[in-house]
Amino acid sequence: MSNWWKTWLESAQRVISEREQQLNAMNVFPVPDADTGTNLRLTLQAAGSGHTAVESARAALLDARGNSGTLWSIWWSAVAGELTQDRDELPTQQALVEAFLAGASAMREALTEPVEGTMLSVADRLAEGTVTDMSSAVTAARQAVALTSSQLKELAGTQRVDSGALGFLYVFSVLAELYTGDSVTEEIDKDHLSSGEMPQTASSGRDSSAALEVMVSVQADATSMAIARSQLAQMGDSLSVALADSSADPLLWAVHLHTDDPGAVRQALEYAGTLSNWRTTAL
Numbered sequence: 411m412s413n414w415w416k417t418w419l420e421s422a423q424r425v426i427s428e429r430e431q432q433l434n435a436m437n438v439f440p441v442p443d444a445d446t447g448t449n450l451r452l453t454l455q456a457a458g459s460g461h462t463a464v465e466s467a468r469a470a471l472l473d474a475r476g477n478s479g480t481l482w483s484i485w486w487s488a489v490a491g492e493l494t495q496d497r498d499e500l501p502t503q504q505a506l507v508e509a510f511l512a513g514a515s516a517m518r519e520a521l522t523e524p525v526e527g528t529m530l531s532v533a534d535r536l537a538e539g540t541v542t543d544m545s546s547a548v549t550a551a552r553q554a555v556a557l558t559s560s561q562l563k564e565l566a567g568t569q570r571v572d573s574g575a576l577g578f579l580y581v582f583s584v585l586a587e588l589y590t591g592d593s594v595t596e597e598i599d600k601d602h603l604s605s606g607e608m609p610q611t612a613s614s615g616r617d618s619s620a621a622l623e624v625m626v627s628v629q630a631d632a633t634s635m636a637i638a639r640s641q642l643a644q645m646g647d648s649l650s651v652a653l654a655d656s657s658a659d660p661l662l663w664a665v666h667l668h669t670d671d672p673g674a675v676r677q678a679l680e681y682a683g684t685l686s687n688w689r690t691t692a693l
Contacts, residue, residue: 414500414588415463415490422584423454425595426577432603436573438564439528440648441668441693446478446573450581453479462498463490471654471664472627472687478574480625480666481517481529482581484652488516503543503589510536510547520652522643527561529574532582544589548582552598555579571602621670623691627654628663630683635663638682645669645678660684668693 426433426447433447456473460466467490470483492509493501501509514537517530524530535554541547558572559565565572576598583594624646628635639651646669655662660683669675672690679685 413498415466416458418585418588419454419458419466421587422581423451423458425580425584426451426454429580429599429603433573433577436570436576439525439562439572439574440477443693445476446577449474449476449479450482450574450577453483454581457483457486463493466490468654471652472662474625474664474666476623476691477648477650477666478529478577480650480652480664481520481574482578483664484516484520484650485513485529485533485578487652487654488512500588507541507543507547510541513537516652520650522639522649522651523647525562527558527563527565527575528572529578531558531561532575532578536582544586548586548590548594551579551582552594552601556601576602621693622668622672623648623693624665624667624669624672624675625687625689625691626665626676626679626685627687628665628679628683628685629658629660630663630679631660634682635661638678641678642667642675645671645675 430447430451433450434444437444437446452475453470453473457466457470460469467483467487471487474480474483489509489512492512493505514533517533518524521530532551532554535550536547538550541550555571555575558575559568559570562572579598580595583598587593630638635651642649646667648666648668650666652664653661654664665679667675676685
């Protein structure tokens with residue numbers, strides 16, 4: 411199958427769009443800003459603008475929306491980079507499964523404070539040795555999502571799962587369908603979206619004064635970026651720093667942060683390198 415990634419992303423965007431409002435309503439982590447579904451949809455849309463799988467991943471990472479879109483794009487960027495065969499042709503199941511380790515590792519490396527019971531936990535489960543093909547991968551991902559209700563403290567007593575993890579599962583299940591021929595989206599709906607009226611988005615219970623979400627691309631050498639990252643960690647939360655293009659000179663990075671002082675964030679990053687695509691969103 412040529413351009414398999416386009417087929418996947420277009421279908422995944424449709425699946426997320428159909429469930430966008432439900433995913434938004436379930437959103438409590440890292441802040442209850444009711445935008446998980448919207449951010450995933452917009453990031454998938456950005457990913458569709460690339461002409462190759464690697465370009466798709468780069469486009470997603472540089473135009474990712476929100477925490478959920480950022481984490482998924484980091485995973486996809488790492489996975490796409492591991493596929494050494496003709497990236498326009500559908501990879502073998504073995505090649506794809508082996509690339510899942512890179513996806514999980516990239517997520518953890520990008521996050522300053524990894525939190526279990528989120529999309530990260532699903533990526534970790536996919537990277538386990540028990541996952542040998544796409545069928546077992548879907549099973550593992552579904553199990554990981556179900557566990558988020560007991561892992562993430564914000565979900566305690568709600569019988570709900572993490573919205574980002576669930577969104578990741580929907581996107582991943584569409585990818586698996588290219589191999590298995592079996593759609594499990596309706597089964598996932600029954601597991602997590604069939605409880606009737608969705609509850610109102612609740613407070614996350616986290617102590618955070620962050621008022622804005624900042625997303626920006628930065629061209630900087632690794633040392634300068636490491637220094638900036640340590641500074642940014644003191645300026646807010648939900649910080650992720652991911653390498654978007656290792657061939658760029660200087661290196662190109664994608665940064666995501668929740669903060670109440672965007673001016674200080676900008677100053678630290680401008681000292682490190684050259685900024686582009688600066689975006690802020692009220693939380």
